[in-house]
Amino acid sequence: MATTWTRFRRWTRSDSASGLLLVSPAALFALALLAVPLAAVVAFSFWSQDYLEIDRTFTWANYRAAVTEPIYRELMLRSVLISGAVTIATVVLAFPLAYFISFKVADRHKALWIFLVTIPFWTSYLIRAFLWKVILGFNGVLNTSLQTLGLIDEPLSFILYNPNAVVITLAHAFAPFAILPIFVSLERIDRSLLEAARDLGESRFGAFWRVTFPLALPGVVAAALIVFIPTIGDYVTPRLVGGPDGLMIANMIQTQFLRLNNAPMGATLAVIAMLVVSAISLVFVALSRRWSGPR
Amino acid sequence: MTLRVYAILYLVFLYAPIVLLPIFAFNDATVIAFPLSGFTTEWFRAIPETPALIRSVQTSLVVAVSSALLATLLGLCTARAGARYAFPGKRPVTGFIMLPLVLPEIIVAVALLVVLLALGLPLGPWTVVLGHTLLCTPFAVAILGSSFNNFDPALEEASYDLGESRWATFRLVTLPLVMPGIVSSLLISFTISLDEFIIAFFLTGTEPTLPVYLWGQLRFPQKIPVVMALGTILVALSVLLLSVAELFRRRGLARTGAKDTGGFV
Numbered sequence: 227m228a229t230t231w232t233r234f235r236r237w238t239r240s241d242s243a244s245g246l247l248l249v250s251p252a253a254l255f256a257l258a259l260l261a262v263p264l265a266a267v268v269a270f271s272f273w274s275q276d277y278l279e280i281d282r283t284f285t286w287a288n289y290r291a292a293v294t295e296p297i298y299r300e301l302m303l304r305s306v307l308i309s310g311a312v313t314i315a316t317v318v319l320a321f322p323l324a325y326f327i328s329f330k331v332a333d334r335h336k337a338l339w340i341f342l343v344t345i346p347f348w349t350s351y352l353i354r355a356f357l358w359k360v361i362l363g364f365n366g367v368l369n370t371s372l373q374t375l376g377l378i379d380e381p382l383s384f385i386l387y388n389p390n391a392v393v394i395t396l397a398h399a400f401a402p403f404a405i406l407p408i409f410v411s412l413e414r415i416d417r418s419l420l421e422a423a424r425d426l427g428e429s430r431f432g433a434f435w436r437v438t439f440p441l442a443l444p445g446v447v448a449a450a451l452i453v454f455i456p457t458i459g460d461y462v463t464p465r466l467v468g469g470p471d472g473l474m475i476a477n478m479i480q481t482q483f484l485r486l487n488n489a490p491m492g493a494t495l496a497v498i499a500m501l502v503v504s505a506i507s508l509v510f511v512a513l514s515r516r517w518s519g520p521r
Numbered sequence: 522m523t524l525r526v527y528a529i530l531y532l533v534f535l536y537a538p539i540v541l542l543p544i545f546a547f548n549d550a551t552v553i554a555f556p557l558s559g560f561t562t563e564w565f566r567a568i569p570e571t572p573a574l575i576r577s578v579q580t581s582l583v584v585a586v587s588s589a590l591l592a593t594l595l596g597l598c599t600a601r602a603g604a605r606y607a608f609p610g611k612r613p614v615t616g617f618i619m620l621p622l623v624l625p626e627i628i629v630a631v632a633l634l635v636v637l638l639a640l641g642l643p644l645g646p647w648t649v650v651l652g653h654t655l656l657c658t659p660f661a662v663a664i665l666g667s668s669f670n671n672f673d674p675a676l677e678e679a680s681y682d683l684g685e686s687r688w689a690t691f692r693l694v695t696l697p698l699v700m701p702g703i704v705s706s707l708l709i710s711f712t713i714s715l716d717e718f719i720i721a722f723f724l725t726g727t728e729p730t731l732p733v734y735l736w737g738q739l740r741f742p743q744k745i746p747v748v749m750a751l752g753t754i755l756v757a758l759s760v761l762l763l764s765v766a767e768l769f770r771r772r773g774l775a776r777t778g779a780k781d782t783g784g785f786v
Contacts, residue, residue: 245606252595263632357538459625
C-alpha cells in the first residue's frame with residue numbers, strides 16, 4: 227500500500243501527470259460541450275418528434291425519409307457540388323498568390339502580405355456576404371458599373387440568387403483559409419532543391435512541376451479540406467445570395483430545428499452531413515497520398 | 522511580373538466588399554446602388570437612437586469578453602501542456618480540443634442546442650458564451666502554443682536552478698514571455714465571438730447578439746443603410762484590434778528571439 231502511495235506521489239510530479247492536469251480543463255470542456263452534444267445529436271436522429279414531445283423509441287424513419295424524399299437528397303447533393311466548386315475555385319485562385327508571397331516577396335514583407343490577406347477574414351462574415359448581394363444584384367454595383375461603361379445592355383441575371391453567387395461569395399470568404407496552408411508548405415521548401423533541378427537541366431516549368439508542386443501538395447490538400455469541410459455546412463451565404471436554387475443542407479437543418487420544430491429530422495440531416503463530409507475528406511486524403519506517395 | 526499583377530487583382534477581389542461598406546454608409550440614399558446621391562452622416566446618427574441595437578451591442582460585448590477570457594484561460598493550460606509535457610493520449614486529446622476548428626459551425630450549434638433542449642435549460646447569452654468558448658479555444662491554443670514553443674525552456678530551468686519556486690518562475694519568467702501571446706489570443710477570440718453568427722443564432726434565446734440583430738434587420742430594405750454604418754464601425758474596430766494583436770504577436774516574437782513566420786493560424 228505504501229509503495230503504491232509513494233509511486234502515486236512520484237507520478238503526480240511526473241511529466242505525464244502535469245500534462246494531463248493542465249490539459250484537463252479544456253479537454254473536459256470539449257467533452258461536455260462537444261462530445262456529449264455530438265452523441266446527443268446521433269441519439270436524436272434515431273428518435274422522432276411527436277407534436278411537442280420527443281418520442282424516444284428507436285427508429286430508422288428519419289434516415290429513410292432523408293434518403294427517399296427528393297428534397298433532402300437534392301439539398302445534400304447540391305451542398306456537396308457547391309462546396310466542391312468553392313473548394314476548387316478557392317484553391318486554384320489561392321495557389322498563385324501563396325506562391326507569389328513565398329517566392330517573390332522579400333522576406334521582411336512576407337508577414338505584411340499575410341496580414342493583408344487575413345484582414346478581410348476577420349471582418350463580419352454576415353456583412354461581407356450581404357455586400358456580395360449588393361455587388362451581384364440586378365441593380366447591383368457590378369451590373370450598374372458594367373452598364374455605365376457600356377459593356378452590357380441588360381443587367382446580368384445569372385450572378386445573383388443562384389448557385390454561382392454562392393460559389394463566388396464563399397470563395398471570397400474562405401480565401402485566407404486556402405492561402406495560409408499553401409503558403410506554409412511553400413515556405414518549407416528548401417530552395418537549393420530548385421537550384422539543383424535547374425542545374426540538372428530541368429526547365430523552369432519542369433522544376434516547378436516536378437519539385438515545387440509535389441512538395442507543396444500537403445499544403446494544397448490541407449487547404450482543400452479546410453475550405454471544403456466548413457463550406458458544406460454554411461448557412462448565411464446560401465440564404466442571402468442563393469435564392470431558392472442555391473439553398474444548402476444547413477438551411478434545411480435550421481428549418482427543421484427552428485421552424486418546423488422537428489429536432490430529430492434536423493439531427494438526422496446533421497449526422498448525414500457529417501458522414502458525407504468525413505467520407506469525402508477521407509477519400510480525398512487517401513487519393514492524394516496515393517498520387518504523391520510512391521514517385 | 523504577371524504574378525505581381527495577379528496578386529494585386531486578388532487583393533482587389535478580397536477588399537472589394539469592404540471598400541464598398543463605408544461608401545454606402547455615407548451615401549444619402551436608402552437604396553444600396555450606384556450612382557451615389559450625396560453625403561450624409563444620418564445613418565451613423567441613427568445608431569445610438571435605436572435601443573434594440575444598443576442592447577444587442579451590450580449583449581455581444583458581454584458574450585465576447587467572457588468567451589475571450591474563458592477560451593484564453595483554457596488555451597493557456599492546453600498550450601502549456603502541449604509544449605512542455607509528454608503525457609499519454611496527447612495527440613488525440615489535443616486533436617479533440619482543436620476539432621471545432623474543422624467542424625462546420627452549424628453542427629456545433631445544432632449539437633449544443635440539442636443538449637440544452639434535452640436538459641430543459643433556458644437559452645440566453647450564457648449559452649452563447651459556452652458555444653463561443655468552444656469555438657475560440659482552438660485559436661487560443663494555436664496562438665499560445667506558438668508562444669510557448671518559441672521560448673527556450675532553459676530560461677525556466679535557469680530560474681529553478683537559481684532557487685525560484687515553480688509559481689514564482691511562472692510569474693516572473695514564463696508569463697512575461699507569453700504575455701504578448703495572451704493579449705493576441707484575447708483579441709482574436711474577442712473578434713471571433715463578436716462576429717460569430719450561426720452559433721449565436723441557434724443559442725441566443727430572447728436577447729440577440731449584434732450579428733443576430735443585424736440578420737433580422739437585413740430583411741427590411743429601409744434599415745440597410747444603418748446596417749452599413751454599423752458595419753463600417755465594426756470593420757474599423759476589427760482592423761484596429763487585429764493590428765494591435767499583430768503588434769503584440771510580433772513583439773512576442775522579438776522578445777523570445779524567434780523568427781517571424783507570419784500570420785495567426
